[in-house]
Amino acid sequence: AAGIWQFTRSTGKQYMQINDAIDERRDPIIAAHAAAEFLKDNYTSLQNWPMAITAYNYGKAGMMRAKKAQKTYERIFSSYKEGHFKFASRNFYAEFLAAVYVAKKLEKSKRILLDKPANTFSVRMPAYGSAPKICRYLNISAEHIKAHNPALLSTVYSGEKYIPKDYYLRLPSAKVKRS
Numbered sequence: 001a002a003g004i005w006q007f008t009r010s011t012g013k014q015y016m017q018i019n020d021a022i023d024e025r026r027d028p029i030i031a032a033h034a035a036a037e038f039l040k041d042n043y044t045s046l047q048n049w050p051m052a053i054t055a056y057n058y059g060k061a062g063m064m065r066a067k068k069a070q071k072t073y074e075r076i077f078s079s080y081k082e083g084h085f086k087f088a089s090r091n092f093y094a095e096f097l098a099a100v101y102v103a104k105k106l107e108k109s110k111r112i113l114l115d116k117p118a119n120t121f122s123v124r125m126p127a128y129g130s131a132p133k134i135c136r137y138l139n140i141s142a143e144h145i146k147a148h149n150p151a152l153l154s155t156v157y158s159g160e161k162y163i164p165k166d167y168y169l170r171l172p173s174a175k176v177k178r179s
Contacts, residue, residue: 004028005035014038020153021161027151048073050093058089119173120148128162134169144172 001008003025009018015034016024024030035056042052042060050073055063062083063076070076077090106112131152135142142157148170155161163169 002026003031005031007031007034007038011038017151021156021164022151022167023153024151027149030151051076053096054089054092057092058085062089118148120170121173122168122170125163125165125167125169128165129169130159131156131163132159134163138171140172145169148172 002012002023005025005028007016007025009025012018012023012025012034015037016030018024024034039052039056042055042063043049045060046052046055046063046067048067051063051067054073054076058066062085065082066076066080066085069082070080073093076085077093080090131142131145135145146152146157152163152167153161156163
């Protein structure tokens, strides 16, 4: 699993681009949208939020089997013992609720100072492009591009692979003058 939403490669490929140049699991914004779609798909299949959230950890097929055997989330939680439904899966929904509780308290706290979002703009790549050449042309470091494009893999920055056509390259506004 990779990225803030811990997508496995196979699940991630259903919702994001993952190849030898890009791994969108590593981009927190793209991965958050993918996680929302994944949860929505789980809910559509299971028609129950606790089960849909637990399926994020245990898998949709496993939760479908558990639902068929036990009928309700409460019975699954207390009685289901099949497959790999162990501590992590059994407690995934409770941990989710705890995380929501903590996040809501932190949002209300005046002691937490949030970072301001980076001032960037995106350029849709009209063709494949070399990251080293783009850095030279724009007179910015690879580190500046890396900071705003976590989905691009090291093979792109080394010049071994190109930034793909149609990729939305995020650039720091303060470093690049747009014409």
